[in-house]
Amino acid sequence: MSTPSGWQRKLITIFRSEKRLGASTIIKMFNDKSIDEMKATIITESMCDPEKLTGKPRTKDLFAHLDNIKHQFIGQPELCFYQAALIVLLRREYKPKETFAEFEALWTTQTEFLLKHLSLRWIISACDTFVDRAPDEVRAAVLMNATTLINTLRVYETKQFLQLGSTDNTELNPIITDNVEALYRSDMPLYGGLTYFRAGFDDTLKNMRNRYEKFYDVDTLATTILLSVFDKLQTPIDNNSNAFTTMRDLHKSERSIWWQD
Structure with missing residues (x-):
């Protein structure tokens, strides 16, 4: 740059x-x-x-x-x-x-x-703030778990919405185009003040990766393993896709890319 x-x-x-x-x-x-x-x-x-x-x-x-x-x-x-x-x-x-x-x-x-x-949304915003600002590295590392938990939940809830639609919860379907377009247009409410992952543009996972990387100075080995696992989830594993690869396939914004090939 x-x-x-x-x-x-x-x-x-x-x-x-x-x-x-x-x-x-x-x-x-x-x-x-x-x-x-x-x-x-x-x-x-x-x-x-x-x-x-x-x-x-x-x-x-x-x-x-x-x-x-x-x-x-x-x-x-x-x-x-x-x-x-x-x-x-x-x-x-x-x-x-x-x-x-x-x-x-x-x-x-x-x-x-x-x-x-x-709400959960603002509790997690507080966790992000501690991760970004707290001089106590242990506190930041512990609260990063809460952020990871909720971000992963949002991604998987979004994948479910894309495949099941808003009413049919009986079987998995192919991704529904109308639901993709709805997520492209705006933030859609989920629960607890959370929103579905904003397909195409959401910067949540990029920010999460950046926060992971700050722990290199705390423990290089642990952070290297953490990011390796995170990166493995961004590509199909044994030819099987997952919620993260689904979000990657739908992503459009170059500024908020979170994966590294």
Whole structure:
């Protein structure tokens, strides 16, 4: 990969700055509330801006993105949304050291509450955040198991949907074209706040592979074995396909390729 030129680096810096614009205001808004207050406050539709409900998973505008996410927390304690907001800020690299310290403190002191009220989707997002940021390598390695478990479940549920359709659960069928097209078009809800694997474009497995690779510095041998097993699942074994090879066959985006031939 070539090194970005001066003007390219400037554009990247501007883009990242725009993605963080208003972050300090958002942090102040939450800091003005206590943990108990956020536990007691239930998010309602009136607290969300209907015009910000775009249905798109990402937008550069931080306020619009968070308001879009807030719709997912209607009927839930505001503390759950706060946890999600911290994850968004970390992914946009807003004061990562301070923001992660707040995120980790929140999970340390409110573990039971968060596990009770958060959907699987946001629990796994928290696990990903710990894997990406935690200085404790053991904690990161343990939580990588949770991420792997759910990502593998999503892939296999997606394969089942592709072969069985939405109603027929009696026998395996060839992949159904209409279901493939539905997964190409948008994220489809599964359960627990999870979605089916976004056929063609999903970057989940690429991100999972990147997180595996970070453990090379922890244990080179174990990580080498782990990635070897992962790679073997990306091609037919004894001429038998599996859920991972199915997703690979349907994939389109060059940017989110997760396999290595």
